[in-house]
Amino acid sequence: MKILKLVDVARSSLLKNRLRSLLTMLGIVIGVGAVIVMRAIGDGAQKNIEDRIKTLGTNLIMVRSSSNTFGGVRRGAGSSRTLTLKDPGILKEQCRLIAAVSGIVSTNDQVIGGGTNWFTQIQGVSPEFLTIKSWDLEEGTFFTERDIRARTKVAVLGSSVVENMFSGQVPIGQSIRIRQTPFKVIGVLKAKGQSSFGQDQDDIILVPLTTAAFRLRGDSQYVSQIYVSALSADVMEAAQEEVAQTLRLSHKLIDGQEDDFTVRTQTEITEAFSATTQQLTVLLMFIAAVSLVVGGVGIMNIMLVSVTERTREIGIRVAVGARSIDVLTQFLIEAVVLSVMGGVLGIASAYGICYFLQEYRGMTTIIKPEIVAISLGVSVVIGVVFGLFPARKASQLDPIDALRHE
Amino acid sequence: MDKVIQTFELKKTYELAQPVHALRGVDLTIEPGEFVSIMGASGSGKSTFMNILGCLDRPTSGAYRLDGVAVGKLSRNELADIRNEKIGFVFQGFNLLPRTTALENVELPLVYQRRKSSVKPKRKAAECLDRVGLADRSHHQTQQLSGGQQQRVAIARALVNDPSLILADEPTGNLDTGTSRDLMGLFQDLNDQGITIVLVTHELEIARHTNRRVNMRDGLIIQDEPIEDKIDARQDSLNRTGDPTQEGDLTPQ
Numbered sequence: 001m002k003i004l005k006l007v008d009v010a011r012s013s014l015l016k017n018r019l020r021s022l023l024t025m026l027g028i029v030i031g032v033g034a035v036i037v038m039r040a041i042g043d044g045a046q047k048n049i050e051d052r053i054k055t056l057g058t059n060l061i062m063v064r065s066s067s068n069t070f071g072g073v074r075r076g077a078g079s080s081r082t083l084t085l086k087d088p089g090i091l092k093e094q095c096r097l098i099a100a101v102s103g104i105v106s107t108n109d110q111v112i113g114g115g116t117n118w119f120t121q122i123q124g125v126s127p128e129f130l131t132i133k134s135w136d137l138e139e140g141t142f143f144t145e146r147d148i149r150a151r152t153k154v155a156v157l158g159s160s161v162v163e164n165m166f167s168g169q170v171p172i173g174q175s176i177r178i179r180q181t182p183f184k185v186i187g188v189l190k191a192k193g194q195s196s197f198g199q200d201q202d203d204i205i206l207v208p209l210t211t212a213a214f215r216l217r218g219d220s221q222y223v224s225q226i227y228v229s230a231l232s233a234d235v236m237e238a239a240q241e242e243v244a245q246t247l248r249l250s251h252k253l254i255d256g257q258e259d260d261f262t263v264r265t266q267t268e269i270t271e272a273f274s275a276t277t278q279q280l281t282v283l284l285m286f287i288a289a290v291s292l293v294v295g296g297v298g299i300m301n302i303m304l305v306s307v308t309e310r311t312r313e314i315g316i317r318v319a320v321g322a323r324s325i326d327v328l329t330q331f332l333i334e335a336v337v338l339s340v341m342g343g344v345l346g347i348a349s350a351y352g353i354c355y356f357l358q359e360y361r362g363m364t365t366i367i368k369p370e371i372v373a374i375s376l377g378v379s380v381v382i383g384v385v386f387g388l389f390p391a392r393k394a395s396q397l398d399p400i401d402a403l404r405h406e
Numbered sequence: 407m408d409k410v411i412q413t414f415e416l417k418k419t420y421e422l423a424q425p426v427h428a429l430r431g432v433d434l435t436i437e438p439g440e441f442v443s444i445m446g447a448s449g450s451g452k453s454t455f456m457n458i459l460g461c462l463d464r465p466t467s468g469a470y471r472l473d474g475v476a477v478g479k480l481s482r483n484e485l486a487d488i489r490n491e492k493i494g495f496v497f498q499g500f501n502l503l504p505r506t507t508a509l510e511n512v513e514l515p516l517v518y519q520r521r522k523s524s525v526k527p528k529r530k531a532a533e534c535l536d537r538v539g540l541a542d543r544s545h546h547q548t549q550q551l552s553g554g555q556q557q558r559v560a561i562a563r564a565l566v567n568d569p570s571l572i573l574a575d576e577p578t579g580n581l582d583t584g585t586s587r588d589l590m591g592l593f594q595d596l597n598d599q600g601i602t603i604v605l606v607t608h609e610l611e612i613a614r615h616t617n618r619r620v621n622m623r624d625g626l627i628i629q630d631e632p633i634e635d636k637i638d639a640r641q642d643s644l645n646r647t648g649d650p651t652q653e654g655d656l657t658p659q
């Protein structure tokens with residue numbers, strides 16, 4: 001009841017000084033607005049990266065061969081050849097948490113066909129590769145297990161390759177030559193648009209894994225990588241562990257011996273990228289928080305001026321019976337009302353700015369409700385903290401001195 | 407019945423480079439229902455005395471009993487409560503809140519009232535404005551009122567808590583003669599209704615509207631006597647035309 005009266009007093013005295021109230025709020029408006037916008041941009045960037053990494057594949061686990069200590073000589077990552085053509089099959093047979101497996105043999109080479117030639121990446125993969133990557137065919141068919149067993153000389157082309165070698169004409173049934181070997185084109189991949197990490201995903205030719213291993217590369221029993229798709233996002237870690245254990249057995253590694261391969265998941269890659277954006281977000285948030293504190297100091301400043309200006313008013317209130325706590329509460333409420341209103345305006349302008357960035361600048365921004373709630377909470381705290389000193393000053397005024405104040 | 411005011415050897419010294427002895431031992435007793443004027447030259451200590459009586463200030467030494475309560479030992483908050491409940495103070499400079507309506511100004515003490523009251527603050531404030539003849543000005547803002555009207559609002563504010571004592575420090579100091587007389591009529595009305603009033607003035611003419619005159623000089627009471635030739639402002643105003651709310655003065659000095 002009492003507090004309601006004082007809220008009313010604070011409200012009416014703020015309304016009587018509209019311009020000053022607005023100016024006082026400005027610092028908080030900018031501070032809260034900056035915090036929310038910065039955070040929204042950071043979270044937006046984060047989401048962008050997550051989305052892009054998702055395009056790598058579905059619940060993707062990537063296995064590469066890696067250095068292990070070999071007669072005292074340690075070789076660089078990826079330089080060793082430890083993953084064999086048999087490994088994908090073993091994984092497929094023995095791991096229960098995986099949905100699809102494909103070995104990958106990749107080379108880069110000059111490809112002749114369509115009356116021209118083109119330097120591109122050639123990957124030998126299994127039929128399951130399409131599922132793992134969530135890629136689709138635009139035309140024709142994909143090779144099957146039978147093609148793998150028979151080491152058929154067939155190829156599925158990425159759309160960039162079709163664009164460059166066949167001027168966009170559907171080349172199904174035509175022949176291309178890779179390292180003197182003729183391949184029959186049986187399918188074209190759907191274009192995936194601009195690539196996720198700068199490279200063109202459509203500039204690729206897929207051939208059966210075994211064909212690539214035996215006909216395009218000399219070291220026929222090794223694969224460069226193995227792509228595994230886990231059953232679901234929830235079992236990623238367990239699947240990763242299962243894959244590693246199975247490979248250790250397959251490679252006959254004894255206890256204490258290091259892995260001769262590395263298993264990485266999409267999640268880990270996401271986290272690595274997230275770490276960078278998070279650092280940036282923290283930095284931006286710090287700057288924004290500083291501006292919020294500056295806003296608080298602004299409130300304190302103007303409240304102090306206000307207390308001096310209104311000394312006579314305070315004198316009158318005290319003379320008719322206001323206790324110290326009444327005056328303190330009144331000014332504290334004024335400060336809090338100012339900072340909360342500043343906070344609300346700041347939130348509103350943050351929404352406006354984010355809308356603008358999204359609609360007219362093509363940026364992804366995400367305003368999380370908890371950030372809005374926290375900013376509002378912080379504005380209240382700032383109101384109390386920075387309002388307390390001026391309010392205390394007001395409540396300690398001597399009535400006679402205050403009344404005599406000009 | 408308790409005396410409304412009882413002071414013993416009240417002293418007030420301002421500790422400046424050279425100590426100023428504003429009050430040098432004031433003894434005064436005022437009974438309920440009295441209408442007292444305090445006179446004296448400028449600097450004689452009238453305001454200092456009134457501020458102590460109004461519990462706005464504390465004496466350096468001596469005792470003061472208000473309605474039988476020894477005020478000397480009370481805390482800042484207890485003094486605030488006494489000002490709120492027992493005293494209505496009227497200042498020379500009106501001391502109304504600017505950019506605030508007459509009604510809100512009158513209501514102000516009720517905002518800080520601690521004891522529960524059955525009457526609605528707005529109604530009580532409107533009633534008091536009616537008592538001072540300003541019912542029709544309740545929604546005017548302070549700066550839209552003439553000096554005399556402002557002082558009436560201040561008196562309504564002093565009345566709103568049903569005080570046992572009204573203290574007025576040169577309430578007519580900023581008003582012209584006609585307006586002053588009307589205001590004295592209002593005080594006489596209130597006194598007739600049983601309210602104790604102590605009023606500071608340096609004009610004998612104003613003092614003659616009260617029942618008892620106390621003279622101060624250099625921080626001491628030098629004379630204390632009943633008024634023999636009292637003027638009744640209301641009788642007088644019958645001869646003059648005019649409605650008390652339509653005063654001519656507009657210029658507080």
Ligand SMILES: Nc1ncnc2c1ncn2[C@@H]1O[C@H](COP(=O)(O)OP(=O)(O)O)[C@@H](O)[C@H]1O
Nearest residue numbers: 420426428446447448449450451452453454455
């Ligand atoms: N706050 C103060 N500080 C110092 N001296 C004061 C203060 N208030 C009043 N005085 C001095 O006390 C004396 C009495 O002042 P005051 O009570 O205002 O007289 P009056 O109201 O009769 O004109 C004067 O000499 C005045 O200068």
Ligand SMILES: [Mg+2]
Nearest residue numbers: 452453454575
């Ligand atoms: Mg004076």
